[in-house]
Amino acid sequence: MQKRLLIAEDSSVIQNVMAKVLKFQNYDIDYAKNGQQVLKKIESKDFDVILMDINMPEMDGMTCSKKIRALAEPRKASIPIIAVTGNAQNYSMEDFKAAGITDYLPKPIDFDVLIDKLNSLFQ
Numbered sequence: 001m002q003k004r005l006l007i008a009e010d011s012s013v014i015q016n017v018m019a020k021v022l023k024f025q026n027y028d029i030d031y032a033k034n035g036q037q038v039l040k041k042i043e044s045k046d047f048d049v050i051l052m053d054i055n056m057p058e059m060d061g062m063t064c065s066k067k068i069r070a071l072a073e074p075r076k077a078s079i080p081i082i083a084v085t086g087n088a089q090n091y092s093m094e095d096f097k098a099a100g101i102t103d104y105l106p107k108p109i110d111f112d113v114l115i116d117k118l119n120s121l122f123q
Contacts, residue, residue: 003048003122006041008032008064009084010056014109018051021111025118035059039067042076049121051114052101054085061085062099069100080121084109 005027009015019029030045032038034056041047050068054061061083071077083096083104096104103117 002026002028003118004028004030004046005118006030006032006038006047006050008035008038008050008056008061009053010034011053014053014107018109018114021114022118025115027118033057035061035064035067038064042068042071042079046075047079049080049082049118051084051105052081054083054087054091062091062095062101065099065101082114082117 005022007015007018007029009018009031010033015031022029030041030047032041036058038050038052052061052065065081068079068081069077080102081100083101084107085091085104086107093104105114105117
């Protein structure tokens with residue numbers, strides 16, 4: 001069964017690179033450029049994991065993650081969220097956990113680490 005992954009990232013370049021790598025891992029990929037789009041996408045579709053950029057326009061990844069965790073539907077409210085950020089040093093793991101983020105990955109992205117994190121979620 002192919003896993004559905006939502007890439008929440010405002011940079012088209014990063015979206016495209018992540019998608020190329022993850023499609024080789026047999027993920028079904030969808031995209032959002034900000035937190036508002038993420039919330040709209042998860043209203044209408046089910047995802048197995050969200051890769052969430054922290055610094056996005058309109059709604060940042062921390063706020064969006066908190067809103068996802070507050071959703072009424074348990075399956076959607078519990079989607080694993082991996083923060084992907086160039087500002088990881090500005091946050092502690094406690095900050096991420098408080099926002100409902102499952103794990104994080106600093107930019108520049110180490111794709112081997114990303115694949116390992118995703119694989120560990122689905123074992």
